[in-house]
Amino acid sequence: MEGEKIVYMLGTKKGAGKTTVLNSLVRECEGCCITSVGMDGEDKDSLTSEPKPRVAVSTSHFVLTGERFLNLSKFEVLDVFSYNPIAGHVVLARPFIETNVIIAGANATIIKQLTGKFHGRILVDGALDRLVHAGVLDGARIFLVVHNVGPESSRIVKKIVFGSKLVKPPREIEAVFSGLEGVWGMTEAGQLTKIADSCLTIKKFNGGKFEWLYISGIATGSVLRLKDRLKICLANPLAVVEPLGDFDNIYTVNRIVLEKIFINQSAQRGLLRVLRCWVEDLPVEIEDALSIEEV
Numbered sequence: 001m002e003g004e005k006i007v008y009m010l011g012t013k014k015g016a017g018k019t020t021v022l023n024s025l026v027r028e029c030e031g032c033c034i035t036s037v038g039m040d041g042e043d044k045d046s047l048t049s050e051p052k053p054r055v056a057v058s059t060s061h062f063v064l065t066g067e068r069f070l071n072l073s074k075f076e077v078l079d080v081f082s083y084n085p086i087a088g089h090v091v092l093a094r095p096f097i098e099t100n101v102i103i104a105g106a107n108a109t110i111i112k113q114l115t116g117k118f119h120g121r122i123l124v125d126g127a128l129d130r131l132v133h134a135g136v137l138d139g140a141r142i143f144l145v146v147h148n149v150g151p152e153s154s155r156i157v158k159k160i161v162f163g164s165k166l167v168k169p170p171r172e173i174e175a176v177f178s179g180l181e182g183v184w185g186m187t188e189a190g191q192l193t194k195i196a197d198s199c200l201t202i203k204k205f206n207g208g209k210f211e212w213l214y215i216s217g218i219a220t221g222s223v224l225r226l227k228d229r230l231k232i233c234l235a236n237p238l239a240v241v242e243p244l245g246d247f248d249n250i251y252t253v254n255r256i257v258l259e260k261i262f263i264n265q266s267a268q269r270g271l272l273r274v275l276r277c278w279v280e281d282l283p284v285e286i287e288d289a290l291s292i293e294e295v
Contacts, residue, residue, distance in 0.1 A: 005115065006122045006140040007259075008131060012156050016147040017289055019053040021262045022125055025143075026061060033092070033118055035064035035111065036125040037134045039104035054100040055125075062094050064114055064122075066105030074099050079117060081110045092118065108135040128156055132218065132239045138168075141259040145289065149274040157261075157278045162247060163237030164258040164282060169212075169251040177214045177233060177253060183223075185210035185230075199223045215239075224250065258282055262289040 007025075011018035019040060026034060034057060041055035057063060063075070066087020070077075075093040083089050087105030092114065095101070103125060111124065115137070126134070142160055146153050168174060176186065183195045183202065188211045195213075196202045199220045207213070207229040215223065216235040221242030224232060227249040234240070237252040244250075258279070263271055265288045275286055 006137055007143055009125045009143050010128055011145040012147050012153040016145045018145045021145050030060040031120040033062040033122045035106045036103040037130045040125040041102040057095050057101055058098040063101050064092050064106050065103045067091050069102035135236050136254050138254040141257050143260045145262045148268045159243050160258050162243035163256055165247050166237045166252040168255055169233050174253050181216045184214040186212040258284050261286045264289050
């Protein structure tokens, strides 16, 4: 699994404390690489102009970011990846000195390429809506920062919990679906038929003659409810519009693991107890983020 050394850092809202947690993890993880599927580490939020925590790295760390966000007098460029119109060439670099850095420009394809060249842990700062479109790598870990027990936090936690409970299909089935884009049906005899480019364009479908249904993009609730008639396989376990109450007959080719949740327990009474209910029987570690301080 190419994603086993990848940790996706997610938060339940802007300002939940994700960058604070990321900096703490970076300080404890010598030899790791930090990157982002969005933009992080700037001194002010690009939308609200509110101050933001900077992303700090030392000489024992690596960064995967756009060349336009690097002060090249402070970094050694080790490898060059594809070109991003906003960020320039995405590069793997190592700082000469302890410094702050903006991380931006990476995507799932570049991160996957990095896993074949970089042997340390890769911390990916991101947001759930970005990963819905960018995709995740098989075997990746999820670290989630939860700010409260409101409806938005509940929606995000339950979506990640649902995705974490999905298992991989048999290898021969996974091989058949490899590289497919869109929504595909497969009969018991192994015949493939493309049904649509996306679940969002399906007007009427009841499963028909198919044994398996493969979805490379967003999976709608109406399509997932066909699991009582056929087996469903998702490319992205986080690209679920409406998680169901159970996950029988639903699989994923890219397995994820919700490994750790960070909270500020003093921010809301009963937060820990509610989270334990939300994660159900998953072996998730929950850490009080009050012990994490910015330096």
